[in-house]
Amino acid sequence: MRIAFRTLFAGLVVASLAAAPALAQQKVKIGFITTLSGPQGVIGEHMRQSVELALDHLGRKMGGLDVEVIYGDDQFKPDVGKQVADEMLKKHQVNFVSGIIWSNVMLAVAPTVTDAGTFMIGTNAGPHDLAGKMCNELFFTTSWQNDQTPEAMGKHMTEKGITDVYLMAPNYAAGKDMITGFKRYFKGKIVDEVYTKLGQTDYQAELSQLRAKKPKVVFVFYPGGMGISFLRQYSEAGLRGQFPLYSVYTVDEISIPAVKHAALGQYETRYWSPDLKNPANEKYVADFRKKYGKLPVFYGAQSYDGILLIDSAVRAVKGNLADKKGMIAAMRKVDYKSVRGKYTYNVNHFPIQNFYLLKAVSGGSPGADPVLEVQETVFKDHKDAYYQDCPMKW
Amino acid sequence: MDPILILEQTLNGLQLGVTLFLMAAGLTLVFGIMNLVNLAHGSLYMVGAYLWVLFAKLTGSYLAGVALALAGTLAIGVLVEIVALRTLYDRDHLDQVLATFGLILFFNELVAILWGRAAIYAFAPAWLSGHVELFAGLRYPLYRLAIIAVGIAVAAGLWYVVTRTRLGMLIRAGASNRTMVAALGVNIRLLYTVVFGFGAALAGLAGLMAGPIYTVEPGMGEKILIEVFVVIVIGGIGSIRGALAGALIVGMVDTLGRAFLKPTLATVLSPTAADAAGPAIASMLIYLLMAVILALRPAGLFPARG
Numbered sequence: 001m002r003i004a005f006r007t008l009f010a011g012l013v014v015a016s017l018a019a020a021p022a023l024a025q026q027k028v029k030i031g032f033i034t035t036l037s038g039p040q041g042v043i044g045e046h047m048r049q050s051v052e053l054a055l056d057h058l059g060r061k062m063g064g065l066d067v068e069v070i071y072g073d074d075q076f077k078p079d080v081g082k083q084v085a086d087e088m089l090k091k092h093q094v095n096f097v098s099g100i101i102w103s104n105v106m107l108a109v110a111p112t113v114t115d116a117g118t119f120m121i122g123t124n125a126g127p128h129d130l131a132g133k134m135c136n137e138l139f140f141t142t143s144w145q146n147d148q149t150p151e152a153m154g155k156h157m158t159e160k161g162i163t164d165v166y167l168m169a170p171n172y173a174a175g176k177d178m179i180t181g182f183k184r185y186f187k188g189k190i191v192d193e194v195y196t197k198l199g200q201t202d203y204q205a206e207l208s209q210l211r212a213k214k215p216k217v218v219f220v221f222y223p224g225g226m227g228i229s230f231l232r233q234y235s236e237a238g239l240r241g242q243f244p245l246y247s248v249y250t251v252d253e254i255s256i257p258a259v260k261h262a263a264l265g266q267y268e269t270r271y272w273s274p275d276l277k278n279p280a281n282e283k284y285v286a287d288f289r290k291k292y293g294k295l296p297v298f299y300g301a302q303s304y305d306g307i308l309l310i311d312s313a314v315r316a317v318k319g320n321l322a323d324k325k326g327m328i329a330a331m332r333k334v335d336y337k338s339v340r341g342k343y344t345y346n347v348n349h350f351p352i353q354n355f356y357l358l359k360a361v362s363g364g365s366p367g368a369d370p371v372l373e374v375q376e377t378v379f380k381d382h383k384d385a386y387y388q389d390c391p392m393k394w
Numbered sequence: 395m396d397p398i399l400i401l402e403q404t405l406n407g408l409q410l411g412v413t414l415f416l417m418a419a420g421l422t423l424v425f426g427i428m429n430l431v432n433l434a435h436g437s438l439y440m441v442g443a444y445l446w447v448l449f450a451k452l453t454g455s456y457l458a459g460v461a462l463a464l465a466g467t468l469a470i471g472v473l474v475e476i477v478a479l480r481t482l483y484d485r486d487h488l489d490q491v492l493a494t495f496g497l498i499l500f501f502n503e504l505v506a507i508l509w510g511r512a513a514i515y516a517f518a519p520a521w522l523s524g525h526v527e528l529f530a531g532l533r534y535p536l537y538r539l540a541i542i543a544v545g546i547a548v549a550a551g552l553w554y555v556v557t558r559t560r561l562g563m564l565i566r567a568g569a570s571n572r573t574m575v576a577a578l579g580v581n582i583r584l585l586y587t588v589v590f591g592f593g594a595a596l597a598g599l600a601g602l603m604a605g606p607i608y609t610v611e612p613g614m615g616e617k618i619l620i621e622v623f624v625v626i627v628i629g630g631i632g633s634i635r636g637a638l639a640g641a642l643i644v645g646m647v648d649t650l651g652r653a654f655l656k657p658t659l660a661t662v663l664s665p666t667a668a669d670a671a672g673p674a675i676a677s678m679l680i681y682l683l684m685a686v687i688l689a690l691r692p693a694g695l696f697p698a699r700g
Contacts, residue, residue, distance in 0.1 A: 038513065195673050197673070201609060202410075202607060205649045206652065237533065258515045
C-alpha cells in the first residue's frame with residue numbers, strides 16, 4: 001500500500017512535469033522587442049500600440065490558440081537587445097521574436113533567435129547582411145531592406161534633374177545602407193557625405209559645415225528622436241530657406257507633431273502611407289485613430305502586418321506550433337491582408353513591393369499638423385539589391 | 395579655409411564650452427572643497443531641465459519658468475546635501491561613488507515615474523527662436539547666442555564672487571586647506587551646503603538652457619557628466635579657473651574635431667580612409683587630450699592646491 005502510494009505520487013509528479021510544457025504550448029507566445037525608453041522610445045510606443053490593435057482585430061487568438069505578447073525594451077543598445085532576446089527564448093520560451101527598430105540591434109538579435117530554432121519576424125530594421133549572405137529560413141520581415149527606400153529617393157531626384165546633393169546619416173549599419181542605396185540610383189553630383197554619431201542630439205557643428213559647402217539640396221536619414229532634433233535645428237539655423245531638404249524615415253507621423261510646420265513641403269519616399277487606398281489600410285488607420293487619437297506611423301503599420309503574418313502562419317498549421325516547415329511555407333505565400341496592399345516575398349524573405357513619393361502637405365484645417373500624402377509611384381514591385389547573395393532556394 | 399566657417403565653428407565650440415563650464419564649476423568646487431566625488435551632478439542638470447518644463451508650462455512664461463526652476467534646483471541641491479551627502483564627507487571615495495551613483499538611479503527613476511520615459515520636446519520662447527544674420531553669410535541661431543551670453547555673464551559673476559567677496563575667499567581657502575579653515579572658526583558645514591546648493595543651481599541652469607536644443611529625458615545628465623569629468627580633470631580639480639579653461643578647451647576641441655578633422659585627414663589619407671577614421675577619431679579626441687594632459691601634468695592645467 002505504502003509503495004503503491006509512493007509510486008502513484010511519483011507518477012503524479014512526473015505527469016505534472018510533462019504536462020507543464022504541453023499546457024504552455026496551448027498559446028502562441030510572441031516576444032516583441034523594441035525601444036521603449038529614451039528619445040527613441042516614442043517609436044517603440046507606436047509599434048506596441050499597433051501590435052495591440054492587431055491583436056484586437058484578431059480577437060486575441062491565432063488559429064484557435066490564445067496569444068500572449070511579451071514586450072521587451074532594447075534601450076537602443078545591441079547588447080541589451082541580445083540579452084532581452086535571450087530572456088525571451090530561455091525564460092519565456094517564445095515561439096516568435098518580433099519587432100526591432102535598429103539595424104545594429106537586429107544584427108545582434110536575429111542570429112541569436114534563428115540559431116535557437118525560433119522565428120524572427122522583423123518589423124523595421126533591414127540591414128543588407130540579413131538580405132544577402134546571412135539570410136535565414138526562420139527570418140522574415142514585414143518592412144523593407146534598408147537600401148530600398150533611399151533607392152527610390154535617388155531615382156526620383158535623378159529624374160527631376162537634381163544635382164549637388166549633400167548627404168547626412170548617423171554612423172551605423174542602417175546609415176551606411178541608406179547612403180549606399182541612395183547612391184545606387186542617384187546619378188547627379190554628390191558634394192559631400194557626412195556621418196554623425198548615432199543618437200547625436202546636437203547637429204550645429206555639422207550644419208555649419210553644410211552651409212559652407214554650399215550644396216543645392218540636402219538628403220538625410222535621421223529616424224526617430226534624431227530626426228526631431230535635426231529638423232528643428234535645421235530650421236533654427238535658417239537653412240530651410242537656403243537648401244531644400246529631402247529625406248527618408250525622417251519626416252513621419254512621429255516627427256511631424258514635434259516639428260509641426262517645419263515639415264511642410266518636404267519629400268520622403270516610403271512603401272506605405274496612412275492615405276494608401278485599400279480596405280485593410282483604411283480599417284487600420286481608422287481604428288488606430290479611434291483607439292489612440294493620433295495617426296499611425298509606418299513603424300506601426302509594419303508591426304501590425306508582422307502580427308498578421310504570424311497569424312497567417314499559425315492558422316495554416318492549425319495551431320501546431322511544432323510544424324516550422326509548414327509555417328515557413330505559409331508565410332512565403334503572404335496569405336494575409338497587408339496594409340500596404342499586395343506584396344510577395346523574395347527568396348531572402350524580404351518583400352517585393354512598391355515605393356511611393358510622399359509629400360508633407362497642409363493638414364486641412366488651420367492649425368492642424370501637416371500630413372503625408374502619396375504623390376506618385378517611384379518603383380513598382382521593387383526588389384532589394386542583395387537577394388542574389390542569399391543561398392536560400394525555394 | 396573659409397574664415398566665416400571657422401568663426402561659426404568657434405561660436406559652436408564656445409556654446410558647448412560655456413554649457414560644460416556651468417556644470418564643471420559646481421562639480422569641481424564640490425570635489426575640491428568637500429573632497430566629495432559627486433556622480434549625481436548630472437542628475438541636477440536633468441532636474442533643472444524638468445523643473446523648467448514644469449514651471450514654464452504652469453506659469454506660461456519662459457522667464458518665470460527659468461527663475462522657479464533655478465530656485466527649485468537650488469532647493470533640491472541643498473536637500474540632497476543635508477539628507478544624503480553630509481554623511482559621506484568622511485568616507486572614502488569608493489563609498490561616495492556608490493552612494494551618488496545610487497542617487498543617479500533614484501533621480502532617473504523619479505523623473506520617469508513623474509513624467510514618463512518618453513523624451514519631452516521643449517521649445518524656446520518665440521523671442522529667442524530663429525536666427526540672426528551676424529554678418530553676410532553667417533546666420534546663427536539666436537538661442538545659441540543667448541546661451542553663450544548667459545554663460546559668459548555667469549563666468550564673470552563667479553569670478554567676482556570667488557576673487558572679490560568674503561564668501562569667495564572662504565571658498566578658495568576651503569579648496570586649499572579645509573582643516574585650517576575649520577580650525578579658524580568658520581562654519582564649514584554651512585559653507586558646504588551653500589557651495590553645493592549653488593553648484594546645483596548652476597547645473598540646473600545648464601540643464602534648462604540645454605532643454606530646447608536637446609531633448610529633456612531621463613538620463614540626459616549622464617551623457618554630459620562624462621564630458622564634465624574630462625573638463626575638471628584637464629582643468630585641475632577644485633579650480634574654477636581650471637574649470638573655465640578646461641570647458642573651453644573641451645568645447646573647442648570637440649566641435650572643431652567634428653568639423654575639421656575629416657577634411658584635414660582627407661588631405662593626407664585617401665577619401666574613404668578619411669571617411670572612416672574622421673568621425674571615429676573626432677568622437678574620442680577629448681579623451682585623447684585628457685590622456686595627454688594627465689601624462690604631462692597629472693594635477694591638471696590649473697591645480698587648486700600647491
